[in-house]
Amino acid sequence: MTELNTEPYNGVQTIKNIVFPEELKYRSLLVTGPPGSGKSSLIRQLGGWSEEGYVDLAMNKWWTAQSLSLRPREVHLGIPFQNHKESLAVFEPAWIESYQELEIDFKRIANPEPKRYFFSVDWYKRYAFEFLLPPAEIVFQRRMERAKKRTHYVDETLTLQLSKQQRKVYAELAKYLCSKGFLVYIREDINQIPLKINPIEP
Numbered sequence: 001m002t003e004l005n006t007e008p009y010n011g012v013q014t015i016k017n018i019v020f021p022e023e024l025k026y027r028s029l030l031v032t033g034p035p036g037s038g039k040s041s042l043i044r045q046l047g048g049w050s051e052e053g054y055v056d057l058a059m060n061k062w063w064t065a066q067s068l069s070l071r072p073r074e075v076h077l078g079i080p081f082q083n084h085k086e087s088l089a090v091f092e093p094a095w096i097e098s099y100q101e102l103e104i105d106f107k108r109i110a111n112p113e114p115k116r117y118f119f120s121v122d123w124y125k126r127y128a129f130e131f132l133l134p135p136a137e138i139v140f141q142r143r144m145e146r147a148k149k150r151t152h153y154v155d156e157t158l159t160l161q162l163s164k165q166q167r168k169v170y171a172e173l174a175k176y177l178c179s180k181g182f183l184v185y186i187r188e189d190i191n192q193i194p195l196k197i198n199p200i201e202p
Contacts, residue, residue, distance in 0.1 A: 004171055006186055006195035016046050019193055021185055024128045028183075029072035033132035034166035035091050035154045036143040039074040042132065042190050048072030056087045057173075058108045063123045071127075079169065080108035090166045091154040099165050104172055111180050128183040131174040135188065136164040 011022035020029075029048070031039045043050060053067030056078035067075065078087035081095075081102040088095040088102075095102065112123035140163040147155035171186075178184035178197045186195040 004175055004186065005198040007198060008193045009185070009196055012193065018042070018045060018190060021128075021183075021194055021196070023183065027071050028126060028128040029130060030068065030127050031072065031074050031130045031132060032077055032170070034139065034163070034170050036139040036146065036163075037132040037134055037167075038190055039132055042130075043072060043074045045190070046072050048074075050074075052076060054078065054089070058087045058105075058110060060110055061112075062110055063112050063126070068127065077170075077173065079173065080105040090169055096157060096162065099162065104169065104176075106176055109176065114181075124181040125183070129174070129177055129185075130194070131170055131184065131186050132190075133167055133171060133174070133186055133188060136160065136167045139163050139167070 009021045012019050013022050013024070014020070015026055026046075029046070031042055031048075033039055040050070040052075049070045049072065051073075053065075053070075053073050053075040054077075055062050055065055055067060055075055058078070058080040059065070067073075076089050076091075078089055080087045082105045084094075084098075084102065084105075086094075090096075090099070114124070115122035137160065140158065140160045143155045143158050143163070147158065174184050174186060175197060179199070184197060186197065188195075
């Protein structure tokens with residue numbers, strides 16, 4: 001992947017015919033990614049919660065949100081962007097209208113405090129984030145076919161450049177959450193080996 005320094009996991013396990021990192025716990029899994037990346041298909045195959053969740057990453061204590069209590073689950077992310085008061089999902093009209101000018105405001109993303117006491121919750125170990133990030137060209141083709149069925153309004157204004165930018169935003173988020181200590185990994189296709197994110201050498 002061009003945006004991230006990644007390599008395949010060596011230690012893996014298989015859950016319902018899908019390969020996962022060895023350290024992943026089934027009930028910790030949160031699947032995210034841009035529209036058309038295959039999130040719903042993965043959740044259905046796993047037998048997880050099909051109802052989509054939403055998390056605003058700028059919200060105080062987002063990690064305690066009710067939408068994250070049921071897992072494995074597909075989640076959409078509300079993302080803070082510079083010079084924009086409200087967080088946006090990458091399929092919202094306000095993001096689509098200005099996406100070429102918007103940069104993630106990482107300073108506004110809230111993060112849990114480290115585990116301090118024996119009985120306190122270690123939120124960094126509570127969740128495992130799978131970022132589904134197929135090549136933008138593949139997602140674009142999928143969504144163009146899906147648009148013919150008129151089942152997803154988010155496909156109505158689709159362009160390849162838009163698909164590339166949505167993927168870029170999620171790749172940047174994956175790198176950020178990984179740097180903060182969450183278990184984060186990348187997958188380009190449901191049938192491929194997951195990829196771990198390596199730190200960039202200074």
